[in-house]
Amino acid sequence: MLRIDNLQAYYGRIAALKGVSLEVPEGTIVALLGANGAGKTTLLRTISGLLPAAQGTIEYNGQRIDQATPDQIVRLGISHSPEGRQVFPECTVMENLKLGSYIRRDKQNLKGDLDQIFHHFPALKPRLRQLAGTLSGGEQQMLAIGRALMSRPKLLLLDEPSLGLGPLLVKEIFTIIKEINASGVTVLLVEQNAYLALNIATYGYVLETGKVVLHDTGANLRQNEEIKHSYLGH
Amino acid sequence: MGYFPMVLHSTLNATAEGFDWITLGRNIINGFSFGSIYALFALGLVLIHKSSDVVNFGHGEMAMFFSYIGLSLMGLLLGVNISKPAAELPSQLGWEVFLPALLGTLLFAALMGLGIERFLLRPLAKASVLSQVMVTIGIGTLLYGLASWLWKAEPRAYPRIEAVSGPPFQLGELALTREDLTFLSVAIVMASGLFLFFRYTMVGIALRAIAQNPFAARLMGINVGRLNGLAWAMALMLAALAGMLAAPKLQLEPGMMADVAVKSFAAAVLGGINSLSGALLGGLLIGIIDNLAGFYLPDGLRATIAFLIIVAVLTIKPHGLLGKPLPKKV
Ligand SMILES: Nc1ncnc2c1ncn2[C@@H]1O[C@H](COP(=O)(O)OP(=O)(O)O)[C@@H](O)[C@H]1O
Ligand SMILES: [Mg+2]
Numbered sequence: 001m002l003r004i005d006n007l008q009a010y011y012g013r014i015a016a017l018k019g020v021s022l023e024v025p026e027g028t029i030v031a032l033l034g035a036n037g038a039g040k041t042t043l044l045r046t047i048s049g050l051l052p053a054a055q056g057t058i059e060y061n062g063q064r065i066d067q068a069t070p071d072q073i074v075r076l077g078i079s080h081s082p083e084g085r086q087v088f089p090e091c092t093v094m095e096n097l098k099l100g101s102y103i104r105r106d107k108q109n110l111k112g113d114l115d116q117i118f119h120h121f122p123a124l125k126p127r128l129r130q131l132a133g134t135l136s137g138g139e140q141q142m143l144a145i146g147r148a149l150m151s152r153p154k155l156l157l158l159d160e161p162s163l164g165l166g167p168l169l170v171k172e173i174f175t176i177i178k179e180i181n182a183s184g185v186t187v188l189l190v191e192q193n194a195y196l197a198l199n200i201a202t203y204g205y206v207l208e209t210g211k212v213v214l215h216d217t218g219a220n221l222r223q224n225e226e227i228k229h230s231y232l233g234h
Numbered sequence: 235m236g237y238f239p240m241v242l243h244s245t246l247n248a249t250a251e252g253f254d255w256i257t258l259g260r261n262i263i264n265g266f267s268f269g270s271i272y273a274l275f276a277l278g279l280v281l282i283h284k285s286s287d288v289v290n291f292g293h294g295e296m297a298m299f300f301s302y303i304g305l306s307l308m309g310l311l312l313g314v315n316i317s318k319p320a321a322e323l324p325s326q327l328g329w330e331v332f333l334p335a336l337l338g339t340l341l342f343a344a345l346m347g348l349g350i351e352r353f354l355l356r357p358l359a360k361a362s363v364l365s366q367v368m369v370t371i372g373i374g375t376l377l378y379g380l381a382s383w384l385w386k387a388e389p390r391a392y393p394r395i396e397a398v399s400g401p402p403f404q405l406g407e408l409a410l411t412r413e414d415l416t417f418l419s420v421a422i423v424m425a426s427g428l429f430l431f432f433r434y435t436m437v438g439i440a441l442r443a444i445a446q447n448p449f450a451a452r453l454m455g456i457n458v459g460r461l462n463g464l465a466w467a468m469a470l471m472l473a474a475l476a477g478m479l480a481a482p483k484l485q486l487e488p489g490m491m492a493d494v495a496v497k498s499f500a501a502a503v504l505g506g507i508n509s510l511s512g513a514l515l516g517g518l519l520i521g522i523i524d525n526l527a528g529f530y531l532p533d534g535l536r537a538t539i540a541f542l543i544i545v546a547v548l549t550i551k552p553h554g555l556l557g558k559p560l561p562k563k564v
Pocket of ligand 2: 040041042083
């Protein structure tokens with residue numbers, strides 16, 4: 001579904017991605033692991049068209065998207081829930097969700113989509129009229145994912161959905177990510193919490209200073225000594 | 235710039251002999267009237283600031299330029315070339331001339347707004363807000379020069395709308411002119427319309443989203459540049475409307491809006507630079523305070539008192555009367 005080949009991206013003159021290649025097959029959850037500063041967020045931003053690709057290609061269902069604009073990419077069915085949630089704090093929960101469906105022409109299905117979101121995140125339902133800035137961290141994370149789902153994506157990019165949340169909430173979020181995937185959405189999941197990510201991922205890539213240094217199935221990576229040592233805290 | 239014609243108080247000033255309620259009432263009505271114009275300006279300033287963080291320091295000159303464009307269109311419809319020095323238009327015009335001229339001017343203003351955003355500001359989006367503000371000052375200065383050159387600097391009368399110049403309504407001894415009422419209702423209708431627009435339309439909500447987090451707004455598939463252009467177009471159409479309404483009350487000349495612009499900036503800041511209802515409230519308050527000060531205070535204090543009050547309010551409410559703290563940029 002998504003095929004990235006030799007991708008390079010820069011912040012000014014500093015290379016943040018130095019030739020990344022990876023693949024996300026349809027229907028899977030692919031985990032993208034790596035230490036802070038490895039370039040995971042940069043990779044998602046480049047896929048979304050927020051950051052230009054300096055070299056290399058991004059193909060989505062066989063179509064080149066590395067020169068496309070963010071709104072074209074959302075329209076193609078790629079949705080991005082960014083690091084740090086980035087909900088619109090002065091908009092209500094409802095408005096945030098509506099903004100998620102901004103590119104959709106068939107607005108009459110809004111109600112059905114909302115029901116789908118509440119099915120995954122029942123905690124949001126009583127808070128529809130509340131300003132997003134007044135939600136707890138966990139609720140904001142749910143809103144950020146829910147907002148990303150409102151465009152009816154085929155591929156969902158999730159950047160550190162567990163960041164700053166307590167262990168119970170993290171478990172809940174990961175269960176929901178599995179649910180979302182089971183409903184037919186392919187997921188590219190960025191995580192520092194490698195253990196949790198590899199538990200639900202079909203396949204995993206490890207990024208280090210802008211390069212892929214390791215990739216394997218989720219099960220194999222869980223057994224990998226290097227991974228255990230660096231990321232699983234053994 | 236730095237040119238502040240003091241024509242605003244000319245209607246009322248003459249007979250200050252002690253205090254009486256009727257005079258106070260007249261001053262307040264007149265304050266509402268000018269305040270409505272400030273409010274229309276301030277609404278445009280807030281609109282631009284909400285979407286792109288820029289304060290448009292050329293707003294006054296743009297409104298002035300639109301007033302001239304409006305006059306030219308009226309002239310065109312009546313077969314008078316207004317750039318000739320001797321050209322005269324009737325002092326009152328019917329809707330059949332005013333309305334097409336207004337619509338043409340609004341179209342011109344919208345195109346200018348789109349053009350400014352697309353070709354002058356968007357290329358500077360990565361630069362500091364200060365450079366973008368400099369560009370707006372530059373446009374203002376350019377329009378001032380262009381107007382002086384195209385239409386000469388001599389002040390000239392601006393036609394009133396016939397339907398709006400009928401006899402005033404009497405409230406006891408207080409006269410409420412149709413013009414005053416028109417200004418006030420236009421300002422209120424525009425402020426409420428914008429409020430509803432930002433509250434209930436997808437485009438309005440998207441504009442608010444851009445103001446809060448442009449990065450996340452792009453992730454929603456919102457075309458930030460195009461919507462900022464729309465905000466500029468709407469703001470300049472408000473300026474054109476305010477300009478064409480106010481021009482008969484002021485006098486058409488290149489410096490006509492300098493004073494109005496300064497007071498409108500003050501109004502926007504007083505109300506809260508990101509609040510539409512604040513712009514309306516701020517505009518009306520400045521209009522009233524300014525008129526009262528102009529009447530009851532010695533000449534030297536007149537120009538300063540409104541600003542003293544603003545400074546006092548801002549020390550207590552730094553974000554303005556109805557403003558909220560600006561969200562931190564990510
Ligand atoms: N906006 C930015 N400007 C300049 N450098 C950045 C910016 N964002 C990230 N970087 C740098 O790019 C590298 C990759 O960062 P990032 O993609 O955020 O890593 P990760 O998400 O894996 O923690 C880091 O060295 C970081 O310092
Ligand atoms: Mg990151």
